[in-house]
Amino acid sequence: MPTIVLKIDVDTYRGTREGVPNLVRILKQHQANATFLFSLGKDHTGWAMRRVFRPGFFSKVSRTSVLEHYGFKTLMYGVMLPAPDIGKLCVEEMRSVKRAGFECGIHTWDHVVWQDNVRKRGESWTRKQMGLAYERYLEIFGAAPKTFGAAGWQMNPEAFAQLDRYQMQYSSDSRAMLKEDGSLANPLAGPYRLRHEGKEFQCIQMPTTLPTLDEILGVEINGETITEGNIASHLLSLTAEPRNHVFTMHAELEGQKLAPILVELLNGWAEQGYQCISMGQYYANIREQELPIHDLTWAELPGRSGEMVALN
Template sequence: MNVGLRIDVDTWRGTRFGTPTLCDILARHGIRGTFYFSVGPDNMGRHLWRLLRPAFLWKMLRTRAGSLYGWDIILRGTFWPGPEIGRGLAPQIRAVADAGHEVGLHAWDHHKWQAAIDTMTAAQLHQEIKKGYNRLSDILGHPPATSAAPGWRCNEQTLLEKAEFNFTYNSDCRGRHIFMPVVNGVRLNQPQVPVTMPTYDETVGQNGFTNDNYNDYMLKQLRPEGLNVLTIHAEAEGNVCREMFEDYLKRAKAMGARFMPLEDLLKMLPEPPEDRIIMREIPGREGWVAWQDPVFSAA
């Protein structure tokens, strides 16, 4: 049973402390994954405050956001501009690539992308991708082969803009199988590797889910027959959830799971079918996220 492992790194703190912790855990288990880095300013504190309305306050309390993200993250970018992650932490990002993991682009400014994608023009979307693409290329010494839109906030214009860069594939949405995205009837040549499982922050703290039964639930999400793509966050599984995550790896491996970077999943499927993306709200997450269109794939 193959399981794509995707690690999103949203913040300075996640890059500085979460990624080395996760690299250690993955090395212990002989696992390679795909890390997606945010390389511009860390304004995630601003993001958290913007969402500080009752539903989100409740979520912060139930997921213990203070300990999950760190209060310095919650305040970062609120009263002063956030530091540029790629400028200050390039050695940490290179170390992940040197450890044998696949490294891709998550964002230039994660907060800005999540908050403003609905109103950004094509040129602005292009500019955001370009800034991150160029910075990550400088850090790695070569362009990244893959990207993943922050918070699964990806519209059709984003797909069109990404097609102008040299990405081999992208992971911008939730869904069930690898597909070639179609926009306005035109098939793009960058396949999508969708995420198939929910994330920690979408799950724990509601419907009876706690740290005690989270791994049981996540093990049940594994499907021997279908595509499995798991997203973890350097800020969560690389920090307060690290022991729980290592326990999950052990139990999943005992069930026959083989973890791998997303590029390896793609290599096993030479001709993905076509599909579209749609926008849909999901429980536990603010606003819409991109989904593989279930109607289109059924047609």
């Protein structure tokens, strides 16, 4: 049976408080599994406005209505309002996910700080950021995290080395390259082991192989504008041919205003014969396989601004 690995990035305080419980409820109703990756430090979402000069930024925020999905208050955190400490204020929401039977892992300490800085930072900065998240995760869950998924698919070589030091066996920090319509540029793209400057990392990478909702919403594809009314059918067309996929969701989108689209997807994937599973379940399925080795590379993807770790 082909599988859809559901990976949920939880970026903000609001997403943790409101989006996460909604997602747990929806997934339970549809007997779908998933992995929740939490931001564990302060919510400095307002700092993201500094990306205003990044190519493609205006296009993305205008298409996806950032204000509508994230809310004015969230966009003021760290600017006009104090940044709430997610890992202190949302302990119960996070623990409830674990109690509900879902896998939990680390997304980041501070989402905006990591996404905007990690590529150009060195060993000391990287270890500190990852260490803060690791220790906070231990405080909340009482056990070491098994997995990680980088904010904005942004990493550096030291971050990958740190995953191995933490003995994380699988992570999702990269993107498979996509065509303009969201289909895979390389149909064979899948889990792999990463190599950089001759060093092979042990932690298996599970690249996201489908476009996210915010990447294709409002985009014209094959002469048709992708809207909230047809985005699910478009994504389902990308999974019509059975194969394993990794789909990244966001608690701020699928967990809130775009929840009806998630329901459409879950129903559609069930009809297509897919099983929705967690990253841990996927790892159990592939752990004995001999996986390809790929060098660390960066690339831009349609619908998203800036480069990210990419599987070419």
